[in-house]
Amino acid sequence: MDYFDRFAVPHSSPMIVGSQIAIAVTVLAILVGVTYFKKWGYLWREWFTTVDHKRIGIMYILAALLMLFRGGADALLMRAQTAIPDNGLLDGQHYNEIFTTHGVVMILFMAMPFIIGLMNIVTPLQIGARDVAFPRLNAVSFWLFFWGAMLFNISFVVGGSPDAGWTAYFPLASVEFSESVGMNYYAIAIQIAGIGTLMTGINFIVTILKMRAPGMTLMKMPMFTWSILITNLIIVFAFPVLTVALALMTMDRMFGTNFFTMANGGSDMLWANLFWIWGHPEVYIVILPAFGIYSEIISTFARRNLYGYKSMVVSMVAISVLSFVVWAHHFFTMGHGAMVNGIFSVTTMAIAVPTGIKIFNWLFTLWRGKIEFTVPMLYSLAFIPIFTIGGVTGVMLAMASADYQYHNTMFLVAHFHYVLIPGTVFSVLAGFTYWWPKIFNFQLSERIGKWAFWFIVVGFNVTFFPMFITGLDGQARRMYTYSESTGYGPLNMLSFVGALGLLLGFAFLVYNIYWSTRYAPRNVSSDPWNARSLEWATHSPVPEYNFAIVPEVDSSQAFWDSKNNGPALFKGKYKEIHMPNNSGVPFILGIIFFVWGFAMVFSMWIFAIIATLGIFACMAHRSFEKDHGHHITVEEIEETEKKLRGANA
Amino acid sequence: MNMKQLFPRGHVMGFIFSMVLTAVALGVVVYELSFKTGMIVLLVTAFMQAGVQLVMFMHAGESEDKKAIYTNVYYALFIALVTIFGTLLTMIWGYQ
Amino acid sequence: MKIDNSLPLEYSTEENRLKILGFWIFLGAEIALFATLFATYFTLVDRTANGPVGGDIFEVTPVLIETILLLTSSFTIGLGINAMRHGSKNAMMIFFIITLALGAGFLGTEIYEFKHYVHIGAGLQVSAFTSILLTLLGTHGAHVTLGLFWGTFIVLQVKKRGLTPETTNKAFIYSLYWHFLDVVWIFIFSFVYLKGMM
Amino acid sequence: MKMKWALLTIIFSIATVLTGCDNPLAVLDPKGPVAANQANVIMISIWTMLIIVLVVVILYAIMLFKYRASKSSDDYVPPHVEGSHVLEAIWTIIPILIVIFLSVVSVRSTYEVEATPKGYEDQEPLIIYAASSNWKWHFSYPEEDIETVNYLFIPTNRPIEFKLYSYGPISSFWIPQLGGQKYAMSDMVNTLHLLADTPGDYMGRNANFSGSGFAEHTFNVKALPEEEYTKWVDEIHGTAKKLTESEFDELLEPGHVGQYTFNGTHLDFKPAPEHNHGASGQGESKHSEHEDSKDEAETEHQH
16 A cells, blocks of 8 residues: 555645545546536537637636636635634645645636637637637647646645745755655646647747738737737747746756755756746736737727727837846845846836836727726726736836845735736636627626626725735735734734635626526627627627638728728628548547656656657657548538528527 | 759758858867857857758748748747846846 | 649648748747756856866767767758759658668767766766756757657658648658757757867 | 725825834834835835826726716717827836836945945944754854854944855845845855844844745844943853754754854854855866856955
């Protein structure tokens, strides 16, 4: 039985045992349920093997929502633990595991897939394409992300969670100070998901550069598509850095190399350096799409074109370049001299300029508009002032000498939540609500949505604003407890109350999905918001081939123009459409990667080698495969179109 | 195919050029140049070699996507230089 | 499938053009990957602890052999693509096989070099310097190994299926990959070996 | 809109809390010139940023108030406006000016906190080695030849140079009321300049997460006038026992311990990793490029 000891959680507790049982029961229930209702065939044909960007997008979002609740549960536990001084709810080790997984899950397995999900669904529709450039690769991306995320999540119940913070600074993350397999999970699971993300990056750059509808020049692309192009550019150049950093980490932990070690010349600072060379651009990877989503929504519900389109594009390009030259501000206190700190302080503050341009352009998009306060618009409007606070505190943090006082404190925690929550979380909730009818052909309830919105916005501010103050009072982040004499108690309690508000808000969100799925009126129009860009020119739900006829485009809001007596979008007759075939290989490849990762985490080399051979077998199979896709005939298109038009008439 | 078609001038010249550049780079060690001159020679020869490969062998500029390809390469180069010199700045040069 | 006959076969369909651009972008990512390894190398090059420094272990002969083999292979694969564009399947296959043979020669020399390093006490675990040296060389070597398999698959496919839009597209993309490995090697040759021996 | 008022209330309440005097926040209640410098920078940036937030919030309130659909007639069609070069130039140039202003403040202050505080340059700084181990702080006073664990006595009005390093994970040495933090790491020594101008007890801690005992990784700081400080040192010379290597090794074991006082320092048998940059193989042949920078580092230290 010794062999199986390695899978035990080293630091178990009733909570973990409870979760182990709950997870086992849930997995079993799903398996039994799917078998009982005979849905395996359906799942395999329609979802596991799909290469359709819309379905892949839906799966991304589903996974992201799951992860949102995993990360949210972590967050709630953290706030509960620190709500009162000297609390005994969690011990130090558990608290450390929880904030580590909270960070990783929220950034890499919630924010990223949520955004990638939305971009999967929307981008091809918005540029008038029938799919992404490499549909099969897109499926590989998804399954690598998915199985990577699953691998990370089982760490909680098999072998032990990572516990060195999401930044995993060495030497704390080395075998010497973090003996359990937790940090192996971190290194391997993020690696697998990261490879998937890199492929997504390449895929979408090519899609956007090469597959736009005729007439859609770069400067006539909708702003969301622009933001996705820039985001993917950052992904392609930032993720290889993470790949290398994680590989070096893996080698340090498993093969006794000396990159970040304390002995034999290793450099712990180098890890921090590499991590943030990726980490800072990563922040913009999750923020820029938000800017795109808000641009679409604000312009739709202000009933106006986006103000300052050109400067919006230029500022985004500027942000993408600047995002690569500021990383050292994450470790001003590492001891490099005033010269280095000065340089990075200035480059960091420079980012405020293009960001400011965007804020003012949004404000002036509202100017002389006709603003409607729908749920997506409410999130977008709440974003502006809250994100401004996040942004200006960012400038404050960029001042190197003052950062010596903010660094590692709750002030910093408050700052990045003020950026990431209104930036990323509000935007994906807004985008999710906004594009929901396009995907499912009915709208989410506005009434319940507004309840959710108000609880989330108010709860968010109550949770995080007090942290600015406790931070300035000297409360360091990541402390699992504090004594009463510090005086941090009342404000931390207030944070916990705010967190409960957030919990209620998200409960409303879930209830909204349930309620609307059951009771919301069906057969809304294919353009329920009276929107402006091409995705709304398709039927709802969107047919497999997206557009029966490829649209011809003349502006960044071609659909709006065509609705308002502009040129027609769809000219000509139906032609046969070529579409890619489904394939089970991406799904299988994902599972093999999962097995490979699991074997690596526990240093089971034989399994790891077998899985590696399996991965190469999949690649060789792809190399020799002959797959020319299939064709949809004109008759089939006519039939589908007639049916869909009928449904929406 | 005749020999001229099999061995087009451009390719042959490119190959000879890359061999010459290798020999020049090797000179840095053979003639024991000072560190500074040596580094300059290496930088020049290495980037010229890369240029030869990129333009003569990889045909970077031949397709309709010329602009996208060059933008991509320049952006990658920018990131590469920032990563390398930025790391040197924060890890070595920055400390006094 | 629409085939545009005015273009070389490897560019002749839209799908082919997407793949070529996609591969270029992938190479951009590869540049970032190797840049990170180089950045790590330059940071750790002087952190030799009780192990050897570069100048102690580098030898000109094997490195020069590797360089000449790889540069020549880059030349021959270029000729292979040239032959392919002239529609000469046999010449193309011969050049590709020569390329693969040269690549295998490179790999063999590198394996010899690695064994030598371990033998003289410059193994992976000795110091930060040896760790990153072998990792940087190893990453390049792994790329070459993968390339040898990939190249073999392509030769087999061309032999079986002839010069079609698919096979020529694969061969062309493979040639981009191979040239790129050559570029990376040039930088390793210059800034790892020659700088170390200077 | 309710939001606007909520926001304004929040902003003014921050301002009041930050500047309020009944219970000042540690960082904004400096007890020495370094912390005062930083508090000053923080206040300058808060006021500057408050202006920006106000401009945004006012514009925002106007837009939401004036241009909501319920206020406009049904047949109102918003105009198509591409943008305005003048306006866009304004909100590019003004932020650039603000950033330039803050850059100057930031860079100047960064240079100041990285040197002996102004007005105290004529004094010989007191050098204290602060080494962290899981989860303790070891303070060595080479000048006085004493060592303390988890507490720190310092003379007031004398510049102090902390030499920071670690026997384990990266830790961050931080005494909020005396000045900002800096990392203590295993392979190099960082220098932090601090000075206390008011006697008193201050909280000090490791601010950088370092494992399960991190929350309690704290120390007490007592700033005393020079003569009382000398008295304290003399007392230790008379009473405390000598620090031995085995005792020190025992102290390095992970865990929490109380406060200790010793004669002699661990520097005698375990020197700090100075001038090292982690190149543990010192004295071996080096590449010329880095030799230069190393020499410079060395001369710098001799100043």
